[in-house]
Amino acid sequence: MHSPAIVADKYREQGRRLTPQRKLLFALMHGNETHPTAEGLFAVASKRMPGISLRTVYQTLDELSAMGEIQLMHCDGEAVRFDSNVEEHHHAVCAETGELFDVYVDNINSLRAQLPAGFEVENVSIVFHGRLAEKKSKSPARPQTVRAKTTKRAPRRTSRGSNK
Amino acid sequence: MHSPAIVADKYREQGRRLTPQRKLLFALMHGNETHPTAEGLFAVASKRMPGISLRTVYQTLDELSAMGEIQLMHCDGEAVRFDSNVEEHHHAVCAETGELFDVYVDNINSLRAQLPAGFEVENVSIVFHGRLAEKKSKSPARPQTVRAKTTKRAPRRTSRGSNK
DNA sequence: TGCTTATTTGCAAGTCATGCGAACAATGCT
DNA sequence: AGCATTGTTCGCATGACTTGCAAATAAGCA
Ligand SMILES: [Mn+2]
Ligand SMILES: [Mn+2]
Ligand SMILES: [Zn+2]
Ligand SMILES: [Zn+2]
Numbered sequence: 001m002h003s004p005a006i007v008a009d010k011y012r013e014q015g016r017r018l019t020p021q022r023k024l025l026f027a028l029m030h031g032n033e034t035h036p037t038a039e040g041l042f043a044v045a046s047k048r049m050p051g052i053s054l055r056t057v058y059q060t061l062d063e064l065s066a067m068g069e070i071q072l073m074h075c076d077g078e079a080v081r082f083d084s085n086v087e088e089h090h091h092a093v094c095a096e097t098g099e100l101f102d103v104y105v106d107n108i109n110s111l112r113a114q115l116p117a118g119f120e121v122e123n124v125s126i127v128f129h130g131r132l133a134e135k136k137s138k139s140p141a142r143p144q145t146v147r148a149k150t151t152k153r154a155p156r157r158t159s160r161g162s163n164k
Numbered sequence: 165m166h167s168p169a170i171v172a173d174k175y176r177e178q179g180r181r182l183t184p185q186r187k188l189l190f191a192l193m194h195g196n197e198t199h200p201t202a203e204g205l206f207a208v209a210s211k212r213m214p215g216i217s218l219r220t221v222y223q224t225l226d227e228l229s230a231m232g233e234i235q236l237m238h239c240d241g242e243a244v245r246f247d248s249n250v251e252e253h254h255h256a257v258c259a260e261t262g263e264l265f266d267v268y269v270d271n272i273n274s275l276r277a278q279l280p281a282g283f284e285v286e287n288v289s290i291v292f293h294g295r296l297a298e299k300k301s302k303s304p305a306r307p308q309t310v311r312a313k314t315t316k317r318a319p320r321r322t323s324r325g326s327n328k
Numbered sequence: 329t330g331c332t333t334a335t336t337t338g339c340a341a342g343t344c345a346t347g348c349g350a351a352c353a354a355t356g357c358t
Numbered sequence: 359a360g361c362a363t364t365g366t367t368c369g370c371a372t373g374a375c376t377t378g379c380a381a382a383t384a385a386g387c388a
Contacts, residue, residue, distance in 0.1 A: 017334055017385045038376085053337045058376070076238045077345090079375060092283050101280045110274060111290070116265045118297035119256050125291050126275070133282035181354045181365055202345085217368045222345070241376090243344060 001069045001084040004030050010067060024049050025060045029070060029084045035091075035100040037079040075100065092128040103128060165233045165248040168194055174231060188213050189224045193234060193248045199255075199264040201243040239264065256292040267292060 001007065004026035008018055024045055036044070042057045061082050064070045071083040075093065085102055092101040108124055115121065165171065168190035172182055188209055200208070206221045225246050228234045235247040239257065249266055256265040272288055279285065 015334085019335065019385070021336070051337095055338075055377090056336055059336080062377095074238065074240045077244065080241065090277070092279055092285075094283070095286070101283070103277050103279055105275055105277045107274070107276045110271070111269055112271045113254070113267050113269045113290075113292065115256055115267055115292060116296065119258070119265070119292070119294055120297060121256075121292050121294040122259070123293050125293065126277075127289050128277065128279060128283070128285045129287050129289065130283055130285040132280060133284060179365080183354070183366065185367070215368090219346090219369075220367055223367080226346095 001030055001032075001064065001086065007064070007067075007069055010069075014067075016063075020049065021045075021052055021056050022060055024052070025057065025064075029061075029064065029082065032084045033102065035073060035075075035081040035083050037081050039079060041082070073100075088123075090126040090128070092130065094132050095129060096131045099132070165194055165228065165250065171228070171231075171233055174233075178231075180227075184213065185209075185216055185220050186224055188216070189221065189228075193225075193228065193246065196248045197266065199237060199239075199245040199247050201245050203243060205246070237264075252287075254290040254292070256294065258296050259293060260295045263296070 002010070004023065007026050007030075008023070011018060011022070025041070028041060028044055034040075038054065038058050038061055041061070042052070042054045045052050045057060061070065065072055065082070068086060069084075071086050073081045073083050073091070075081055078098075081100060090103045090105050092103045093099070094101075103126070105126060108126070111124070166174070168187065171190050171194075172187070175182060175186065189205070192205060192208055198204075202218065202222050202225055205225070206216070206218045209216050209221060225234065229236050229246070232250060233248075235250050237245045237247050237255070239245055242262075245264060254267045254269050256267045257263070258265075267290070269290060272290070275288070
């Protein structure tokens with residue numbers, strides 16, 4: 001997502017108005033790597049602007065996504081998460097905490113896949129499911145080859161996690 | 165998913181009862197490659213057994229998933245889809261029709277990904293978004309290297325498709 | 329400052345899914 | 359076969375998340 005100033009310009013160019021709500025949300029989403037849900041962002045926004053409406057948060061996030069400033073992510077059965085990173089990237093989900101991390105994969109097109117005949121791929125999304133080792137040594141992300149346990153995928157329970 | 169007979173045995177072993185509803189649903193899910201939603205399966209089941217309850221369909225699908233006979237799939241913002249294929253595999257979604265196809269990828273572990281430090285991958289799910297070329301020549305699926313257009317991902321609209 | 333019109337907001341409504349318990353029926357026993 | 363036991367089904371209420379709607383509000387501009 002572009003800087004709040006630039007997003008503001010885009011808004012003006014489109015005849016949209018710059019409200020305090022929007023300005024706040026631009027600021028909160030800019031550089032936000034937490035992939036928040038609407039409710040999550042609403043909670044944060046409410047601290048700085050008590051009374052802001054959840055409806056407005058949804059609306060603004062939808063605008064930003066329509067403008068290509070953010071992306072929507074449907075993760076499992078949970079609420080939609082909003083991603084301020086619109087670069088081509090993928091995700092890692094911690095089964096422990098539910099945290100979502102950005103993951104860059106450089107050699108996607110080396111995937112050998114048996115696609116249906118005539119299927120034209122437009123884009124690929126990869127989700128790495130796993131967990132963060134306890135001791136969080138703050139060494140930077142390092143490139144690594146995936147060593148997923150290629151055992152039969154474990155049956156997942158049906159619950160839709162609630163994030164209250 | 166195992167054959168209805170085998171699933172029936174597993175049910176008996178667990179002290180569960182074999183009801184006509186369950187038998188029908190076993191049959192409808194066995195070998196089913198359409199990745200139906202609960203409502204979708206309910207619609208089909210209702211033809212053969214008018215009066216069957218949607219609640220029962222949900223319940224039976226949950227049982228089967230808890231027993232590892234089927235998998236749940238959360239696809240975009242749509243309803244959960246149930247997958248009778250529990251082998252390690254991935255999916256291709258047609259943006260046109262919403263159809264979901266199974267895709268086998270043999271070299272997942274050759275992916276070069278920059279995962280968060282300390283992240284231990286348990287499994288990877290890949291979704292190929294794209295579309296089926298109109299003329300459906302019925303040539304079989306053939307292995308192919310992915311040539312996804314690596315342009316910035318297109319902004320997706322926010323709607324949750326309704327599948328009435 | 330005042331007008332026009334985009335926004336915000338609260339609440340209703342919608343969709344998908346789960347909780348609940350009374351009515352029902354598969355199974356096992358006599 | 360008849361009966362008791364207890365797992366199931368099913369309808370309805372409830373819940374989580376999201377969108378529709380329109381009245382009240384407030385940007386942007388003359
Ligand atoms: Mn959702
Ligand atoms: Mn869902
Ligand atoms: Zn991301
Ligand atoms: Zn599948």
